[in-house]
Amino acid sequence: MAKETSGEFYPVPIVDQGTRPGAVTRLIVFMLVLAGAAVVFGIFRERFGDPFLLGMLGVLAMIGVGFLFATAIGFVQIAPRSTSDELSKAFVDSMSQGLLVTDAKDRVVYANRAYADMTGATSAADIKTVEGLLSDVPEATGTVYRLSAGLRDGQAGDGEFRLAQPIRPGAEPGARWYRARARTFSVPGLRQPLSAWQLADISAERAEQERFFLDLQQAIDHLDHAPAGFFAADQDGRVTYINATLAEWLGIDLASFTPGAVTLPDIVAGDGMALIRSVRADPGTTRNAVIDLDLTTMAGKALPVRFMHRVSASREGLNGPSRTIVLNRTQGEDASAELRASEIRFTRFFNSTPMAIAGVDHDGRILRTNAPFLSLFSPAVDRDALDRKVRLDTVIHERDRPAFAAALEKAHQRQAEIAPIDTVLPDNEERHVRFYVNAVADGTDGDGAEEAAIVYAVETTEQKALEGQMAQSQKMQAVGQLAGGIAHDFNNVLTAIIMASDLLLANHRPSDPSFPDIMNIKQNANRAASLVRQLLAFSRKQTLRPEVLNLTDVLADLRMLLARLVGNNVKLKVDHGRDLWPVKVDIGQFEQVVVNLAVNARDAMPSGGDLTVRTKNVTADECAAFSYRELPAADYVVVEVEDTGSGIAPDVLKKIFEPFFTTKEVGKGTGLGLSMVYGIIKQTGGFIFCDSEVGKGTTFRIFLPRHIAEAVKQPLEAKHDGDKTASNAAATESAKNGDAGKASDAKDLSGSAVVLLVEDEDAVRMGGVRALKSRGYTVHEATSGVEALEMFEELEGKVDIVVSDVVMPEMDGPTLLGELRKRAPAIKFVFVSGYAEDAFAKNLPADAQFGFLPKPFSLKQLATVVKDVLEGKS
Numbered sequence: 001m002a003k004e005t006s007g008e009f010y011p012v013p014i015v016d017q018g019t020r021p022g023a024v025t026r027l028i029v030f031m032l033v034l035a036g037a038a039v040v041f042g043i044f045r046e047r048f049g050d051p052f053l054l055g056m057l058g059v060l061a062m063i064g065v066g067f068l069f070a071t072a073i074g075f076v077q078i079a080p081r082s083t084s085d086e087l088s089k090a091f092v093d094s095m096s097q098g099l100l101v102t103d104a105k106d107r108v109v110y111a112n113r114a115y116a117d118m119t120g121a122t123s124a125a126d127i128k129t130v131e132g133l134l135s136d137v138p139e140a141t142g143t144v145y146r147l148s149a150g151l152r153d154g155q156a157g158d159g160e161f162r163l164a165q166p167i168r169p170g171a172e173p174g175a176r177w178y179r180a181r182a183r184t185f186s187v188p189g190l191r192q193p194l195s196a197w198q199l200a201d202i203s204a205e206r207a208e209q210e211r212f213f214l215d216l217q218q219a220i221d222h223l224d225h226a227p228a229g230f231f232a233a234d235q236d237g238r239v240t241y242i243n244a245t246l247a248e249w250l251g252i253d254l255a256s257f258t259p260g261a262v263t264l265p266d267i268v269a270g271d272g273m274a275l276i277r278s279v280r281a282d283p284g285t286t287r288n289a290v291i292d293l294d295l296t297t298m299a300g301k302a303l304p305v306r307f308m309h310r311v312s313a314s315r316e317g318l319n320g321p322s323r324t325i326v327l328n329r330t331q332g333e334d335a336s337a338e339l340r341a342s343e344i345r346f347t348r349f350f351n352s353t354p355m356a357i358a359g360v361d362h363d364g365r366i367l368r369t370n371a372p373f374l375s376l377f378s379p380a381v382d383r384d385a386l387d388r389k390v391r392l393d394t395v396i397h398e399r400d401r402p403a404f405a406a407a408l409e410k411a412h413q414r415q416a417e418i419a420p421i422d423t424v425l426p427d428n429e430e431r432h433v434r435f436y437v438n439a440v441a442d443g444t445d446g447d448g449a450e451e452a453a454i455v456y457a458v459e460t461t462e463q464k465a466l467e468g469q470m471a472q473s474q475k476m477q478a479v480g481q482l483a484g485g486i487a488h489d490f491n492n493v494l495t496a497i498i499m500a501s502d503l504l505l506a507n508h509r510p511s512d513p514s515f516p517d518i519m520n521i522k523q524n525a526n527r528a529a530s531l532v533r534q535l536l537a538f539s540r541k542q543t544l545r546p547e548v549l550n551l552t553d554v555l556a557d558l559r560m561l562l563a564r565l566v567g568n569n570v571k572l573k574v575d576h577g578r579d580l581w582p583v584k585v586d587i588g589q590f591e592q593v594v595v596n597l598a599v600n601a602r603d604a605m606p607s608g609g610d611l612t613v614r615t616k617n618v619t620a621d622e623c624a625a626f627s628y629r630e631l632p633a634a635d636y637v638v639v640e641v642e643d644t645g646s647g648i649a650p651d652v653l654k655k656i657f658e659p660f661f662t663t664k665e666v667g668k669g670t671g672l673g674l675s676m677v678y679g680i681i682k683q684t685g686g687f688i689f690c691d692s693e694v695g696k697g698t699t700f701r702i703f704l705p706r707h708i709a710e711a712v713k714q715p716l717e718a719k720h721d722g723d724k725t726a727s728n729a730a731a732t733e734s735a736k737n738g739d740a741g742k743a744s745d746a747k748d749l750s751g752s753a754v755v756l757l758v759e760d761e762d763a764v765r766m767g768g769v770r771a772l773k774s775r776g777y778t779v780h781e782a783t784s785g786v787e788a789l790e791m792f793e794e795l796e797g798k799v800d801i802v803v804s805d806v807v808m809p810e811m812d813g814p815t816l817l818g819e820l821r822k823r824a825p826a827i828k829f830v831f832v833s834g835y836a837e838d839a840f841a842k843n844l845p846a847d848a849q850f851g852f853l854p855k856p857f858s859l860k861q862l863a864t865v866v867k868d869v870l871e872g873k874s
């Protein structure tokens with residue numbers, strides 16, 4: 001059945017409990033009511049007469065007038081049928097999907113004709129709810145139950161299910177797919193919402209999806225088994241898709257392949273990535289390129305391929321995804337297999353060589369390059385530059401371009417000998433490059449397409465840096481040897497002066513007019529000895545007493561001294577690092593290092609500023625963050641001394657650690673402060689670097705190796721700590737303006753032992769002999785090790801102690817000790833030297849026992865060391 005509405009037809013719903021009576025129905029009802037009223041009036045007239053009838057008519061008239069008045073004021077309205085209601089009803093009734101509306105008690109309120117046709121209902125009595133229809137069907141039970149539970153909670157839902165047979169009885173047999181939707185909605189005038197169910201047969205839609213999926217599977221199968229490889233990569237070079245052909249070539253298991261897990265650098269061999277990166281698209285466009293390179297298989301073998309490479313770029317110029325067809329150059333039929341093999345070998349050699357190669361024409365324009373060339377000069381030279389045939393001299397510094405032009409002209413003239421050109425990059429003068437220009441034997445340039453010369457380029461930045469480091473190291477070593485030699489000889493002179501002064505002071509009272517002059521001589525000799533110690537520190541030949549320390553404690557103790565040294569105009573800040581590793585340093589020498597750097601910083605800030613001493617741990621992995629080529633990767637404790645002073649000019653920065661180099665006025669600096677700092681840090685096994693910018697300040701960074709205690713270790717120093725303590729005390733006392741003018745110690749320094757004194761310097765030997773004899777010792781002297789052995793034989797070994805210089809002609813002190821131990825294993829021995837004890841002690845036997853006295857020394861220090869060794873305090 002169909003209902004006519006404005007010339008259109010739509011199916012009549014099988015159930016519609018919400019339809020109101022129409023206008024005709026309302027008119028018939030109204031006429032029946034009027035007829036009934038007329039009959040009633042006739043009956044009442046016959047029984048009660050006209051007066052009663054008139055009263056009734058009056059009442060009805062009042063009701064009518066009231067109704068008209070209510071209608072006039074709008075209290076009662078006579079609404080026409082809404083056009084929108086008609087449209088909505090027509091739309092719902094004509095839906096192709098089945099629609100069922102139920103109330104809160106699951107009673108059917110509305111069911112359109114499509115629902116009846118889909119479920120096989122022929123009358124209103126046959127209509128069943130969705131739950132009643134499908135609750136016994138296992139394939140749909142889960143979906144229907146889920147939607148019903150959602151409706152009870154006021155939630156909409158949908159679901160799909162497959163039935164082996166259609167819902168409508170008698171329909172064409174076969175499986176069907178259905179989609180069910182359910183939701184609730186409210187109706188004005190009803191307290192409880194209604195539930196709407198939509199049921200649609202989507203079998204045709206599913207069939208279309210399956211057909212599309214099969215077509216897609218077939219296309220993927222064709223792509224996977226194509227004779228060429230294919231892959232797709234995102235903007236970051238991650239491979240998002242790879243076909244089976246390429247995966248087989250590379251040995252990749254597609255079953256375990258995860259998009260994005262493999263990157264292009266993982267599968268591209270050598271510098272092939274430079275060729276790929278050189279292909280750049282303009283903003284908002286794509287670009288194609290053909291690239292010959294090698295891929296790396298999972299087994300590590302090289303696979304020569306040809307890329308048909310397409311890249312894209314966004315409108316903002318950002319790199320986009322790429323698509324690439326890969327041809328295996330080892331496969332396929334060719335007119336000449338040998339020719340193909342030769343081409344592959346040449347491409348591999350050309351792109352795999354560590355040397356950058358480019359072919360140029362007579363005008364110096366780049367015609368073609370290999371991968372290392374693109375990698376070396378990127379981004380100045382890329383695929384666009386090659387297409388434009390830019391000139392090669394654009395990557396050569398302007399000052400060296402005439403030399404390159406001359407070399408190119410020689411190549412044009414087929415000259416064999418062409419000198420290489422050393423230059424730097426125009427935009428980065430820190431990078432050095434050497435160019436070799438070679439002529440092409442039979443090159444032609446008829447159309448400008450053939451090479452006129454082959455240019456080879458090698459980056460020499462690292463080589464130049466190593467050359468500079470080697471030159472600096474050799475210079476510092478040579479200066480150090482010179483300083484050490486001067487210090488050694490000068491120590492002998494100072495020793496003689498100090499000992500002679502002591503002898504004079506012993507024979508002059510303080511009231512003697514000559515006494516002040518003698519004291520002045522000794523004080524200046526001690527002052528000169530301090531300078532000598534600085535030279536020895538620079539040459540790394542001073543005596544150190546390393547111990548395991550925590551720099552936090554050391555700097556905390558030093559803070560007050562630093563504050564007094566830098567003055568009130570400089571704001572001092574000490575920033576302690578957390579959980580600092582221990583280091584092994586000489587605490588006295590390290591304090592001297594920090595003091596020297598602080599004083600230099602103060603002098604660089606005459607008007608005041610900020611001085612920061614900072615400590616922190618630096619791991620081996622973090623060393624790469626510093627631009628210091630000499631710094632090997634290891635764990636360090638770093639001490640930074642940073643100021644906001646005037647800074648150091650670059651030409652001066654290269655010389656600051658050299659001895660006697662100073663920028664201070666004459667008489668205000670010896671030029672040995674930083675050289676001493678350099679020597680102490682180097683002798684400790686650390687590194688020191690300086691970064692400075694004129695007008696902004698200077699930062700010194702000291703890298704001290706992290707100390708890791710060994711399980712079993714007996715340092716050589718522990719074998720003779722008594723000697724070191726005594727000699728260190730002696731050296732300290734010598735540095736304090738002498739001790740001859742002080743009252744003699746209560747300790748008895750006299751003795752009656754036999755002493756063999758070995759010294760090649762006459763003045764030092766004579767002073768030592770007089771000093772020991774004055775203390776009661778029997779002294780025999782020798783000028784060399786050989787003479788000392790002869791003297792020992794003459795005395796038939798009756799020698800209690802040997803005092804020997806370390807450096808002597810013919811036989812040095814350590815060799816003398818070894819020879820004497822063969823004759824007298826328990827011989828007591830004292831070394832005297834201007835060099836560090838460690839410089840010779842490491843060459844002695846592990847069980848060697850000896851005392852040590854550093855030059856220069858006083859008579860009292862000599863007597864003290866001899867007494868201590870004789871008494872077994874070493």
